[in-house]
Amino acid sequence: MDFISVVYALLFYLASVIFVVFVARKIYQYATVPAPLKIPTMPAPLTTSGVALRLAREVVFFESLFRSNKWIWLFGWMFHLALLVVLLRHLRYFIDPVWMWVALIQPFGKYASFFMLIGLAGLLARRIVVERIRYISNPSDYLMLLLLLLIGMSGTMLTFVLHTDIVQLKAFTLGLLYFDWQPLPKDPAVLVHLGAVIVLMIIFPFSKLLHAPGIFFSPSRNQVDNAREKRHIAEWATKLETPNN
Amino acid sequence: MAAFDVPPFRPYPIIPELKPDAMKKDGPFIAKPDHQEALGFPGKLVDNWQEKAIEKMGDLLKRFRSFQVYMDACVKCGACTDKCHYFIGTSDPKNMPVARQDLLRQVYRRYFTFAGKYFPKLVGAKDLTREILDEWYNYYHQCSQCRRCSVFCPYGIDTAEISMAAREIMDSIGHGQKYCNEIIAKVYKIGNNLGLPEPALRDTLEGLEEDILDATGVAVRLPIDEEGVDVLLVTPSADFFAEPHVDGLVGYAKVFHQAGISWTISSYASEAANFSMFIGSYENMRKIALRIRQAAIDLKVKRIVFGECGHAWRVAYSFLNTLAGPFDFLDPKYPVPQHICELTYDLIQRGALKLDKTANDHMKLTFHDSCNVARATRMGSMPGGQFVIPREVIKAVCNHYYDMPSDTIHDGTFCCGGGGGLLTDDLMEVRVKGALPRMEALKQVTDDHGVTHMAAICAICKSQFTKVLPYYGFRMDQIVSVHQLVSNAIVLSPPE
Ligand code: SF4
Ligand code: SF4
Numbered sequence: 063m064d065f066i067s068v069v070y071a072l073l074f075y076l077a078s079v080i081f082v083v084f085v086a087r088k089i090y091q092y093a094t095v096p097a098p099l100k101i102p103t104m105p106a107p108l109t110t111s112g113v114a115l116r117l118a119r120e121v122v123f124f125e126s127l128f129r130s131n132k133w134i135w136l137f138g139w140m141f142h143l144a145l146l147v148v149l150l151r152h153l154r155y156f157i158d159p160v161w162m163w164v165a166l167i168q169p170f171g172k173y174a175s176f177f178m179l180i181g182l183a184g185l186l187a188r189r190i191v192v193e194r195i196r197y198i199s200n201p202s203d204y205l206m207l208l209l210l211l212l213i214g215m216s217g218t219m220l221t222f223v224l225h226t227d228i229v230q231l232k233a234f235t236l237g238l239l240y241f242d243w244q245p246l247p248k249d250p251a252v253l254v255h256l257g258a259v260i261v262l263m264i265i266f267p268f269s270k271l272l273h274a275p276g277i278f279f280s281p282s283r284n285q286v287d288n289a290r291e292k293r294h295i296a297e298w299a300t301k302l303e304t305p306n307n
Numbered sequence: 308m309a310a311f312d313v314p315p316f317r318p319y320p321i322i323p324e325l326k327p328d329a330m331k332k333d334g335p336f337i338a339k340p341d342h343q344e345a346l347g348f349p350g351k352l353v354d355n356w357q358e359k360a361i362e363k364m365g366d367l368l369k370r371f372r373s374f375q376v377y378m379d380a381c382v383k384c385g386a387c388t389d390k391c392h393y394f395i396g397t398s399d400p401k402n403m404p405v406a407r408q409d410l411l412r413q414v415y416r417r418y419f420t421f422a423g424k425y426f427p428k429l430v431g432a433k434d435l436t437r438e439i440l441d442e443w444y445n446y447y448h449q450c451s452q453c454r455r456c457s458v459f460c461p462y463g464i465d466t467a468e469i470s471m472a473a474r475e476i477m478d479s480i481g482h483g484q485k486y487c488n489e490i491i492a493k494v495y496k497i498g499n500n501l502g503l504p505e506p507a508l509r510d511t512l513e514g515l516e517e518d519i520l521d522a523t524g525v526a527v528r529l530p531i532d533e534e535g536v537d538v539l540l541v542t543p544s545a546d547f548f549a550e551p552h553v554d555g556l557v558g559y560a561k562v563f564h565q566a567g568i569s570w571t572i573s574s575y576a577s578e579a580a581n582f583s584m585f586i587g588s589y590e591n592m593r594k595i596a597l598r599i600r601q602a603a604i605d606l607k608v609k610r611i612v613f614g615e616c617g618h619a620w621r622v623a624y625s626f627l628n629t630l631a632g633p634f635d636f637l638d639p640k641y642p643v644p645q646h647i648c649e650l651t652y653d654l655i656q657r658g659a660l661k662l663d664k665t666a667n668d669h670m671k672l673t674f675h676d677s678c679n680v681a682r683a684t685r686m687g688s689m690p691g692g693q694f695v696i697p698r699e700v701i702k703a704v705c706n707h708y709y710d711m712p713s714d715t716i717h718d719g720t721f722c723c724g725g726g727g728g729l730l731t732d733d734l735m736e737v738r739v740k741g742a743l744p745r746m747e748a749l750k751q752v753t754d755d756h757g758v759t760h761m762a763a764i765c766a767i768c769k770s771q772f773t774k775v776l777p778y779y780g781f782r783m784d785q786i787v788s789v790h791q792l793v794s795n796a797i798v799l800s801p802p803e
Binding site for chain 2: 088091092095096097098099100101103104105106107108120124126127129130131134138188189192193194195197198199200201202203205265268269270272273276277279280281282283287289290291292293294295296298299302
């Protein structure tokens, strides 16, 4: 085993641990901080299954964003959907033998990367060109897009232009999973692609990427409209009800 | 007329160019020590306010999931940037919802996140300075907590929640707003926002009874502190004397009379409005809500009905059960509480009211959805009932009704500009400018359909429009109460 492969392997473990531990901590925090009042944005569903449907529409179609701004929706939705397909396609590097459906989406996954890049480029262009969005952007907001673009471009290059030893790459990823380390192909594009993914995994729990778990815990979207029928009270609020208060 | 320029109507709804610092000001008057202390807050800005503010922020992050999640989840997508009426009316970028949130978020990041502690420049994190406190005070009092931004945010981030948290933090360090805190102190002392004591209230109600008798020849009662009746009516105290509010109160009285429902007002809980919501204080909000519970117990009523008031209906519909429940001592046949529009609507459906629509033929009407009613409550049993029921009531008593453009009504409604504790003369400029989108929509139905009047079911909206309509070339009496229309149309049975 060579030095670079060892470093990448170790970084992958580190990034995975950071990602899992800190995202889990955040989810635990969101789940345990109480929502003391009923604040769904109305009109809201009257049942839990209605709420599940509302959240599903938000997560799958970006319903509110669609209503809000068609350009941001177009680019944002295109990016996220393409990213999903691309990620599913990447399962082929972690499973052996490759599942049937993963093999079937392979061509879609390959071309989805272009949509991902178009979406990201659109978002970046808006961030730079639209005065209002430029005003609210911090350096981290640009860097996040650039990082994703870097991942997307290096990946697309690997798929279509700078073919690498993909069999060896898969041996590396499977080796990570089974703790049986294998050397990594040393093409620069591979190193850039994997390096950028590692960085993304590490910053995920400390950045605005927390919108992913966050949306499920947003009280304005996940609450049932039943305040009159069912008393909703947080634990800290019940303490106010003891007689000497 | 004004010390500022009233924004012109836009030929079509273009998004304004940014004018940084256009509304950079000192904010509204600061609360006096008496009023601060009556609410349990320090009298004036404490010496170690930075430390205390951060401490309070930490406390709120642990108690309010909304605040914690909303601080983290924003991706700066910009979808909300053009949705706030104050931004549309003032062009000040800090009135864009996300920028308003960022005033708090920059400090949250600095003190509570890894990235902000170690890479502040990268993520726009900032130390809490006096300058930032002043910006908080100014811009969190240019938010009417109308929740319009929340509708359009992909994560439902509700700037109202963040404004409330900001105001709670400022109160807790002794830097509260005079208007809200003075009013809350008055409720504790006297029972209502206007500080009307019981004898004055009794007088007013008697005067109204006489007016109704003179006008109709029918003796309609407006009882106060009467035990053992069916309904406790809790209504904003503006209904007792302000125009056009009081015409609405007369309308409720006629509805009760005609339906044969016995009712009363309580002098102890003579206020539906609960301004503690505006300052984000759960404890104070609860204290005011408990007065209503107490009044219901003392007067041995069976039902609680709320009069026309937007944020009052939010506290009533969404929070009352939480703050002052359970209401198992009331008649379980009725929801607790009920809105007066729900009650009137049910009666109309049952044919229990005789109505003469032609009594309102001198008016062509439209309806202003008040933000709190539209986006924070419901009426009736189906989602969106809060849009349908008031309109159905209006249509049952008027022949001419037209909606304003579809993107300015229902849950996309634009705030009147005076909600959220902004209904004070020291905030006149932001109130007038924030009314722009609503005024544009009204102009459109005026031009297209000859609409002459706009009905509303919120005491703040009514007062605000009375003030701002003239700035935009309308007459102040073009705003009417929904139950004023009912009052005009209802045919009273002669006394038996
Ligand atoms: S719409 Fe929501 S996520 Fe987007 S910038 Fe506004 S608050 Fe942030
Ligand atoms: S809650 Fe209303 S007033 Fe406040 S920022 Fe959002 S849109 Fe503007």
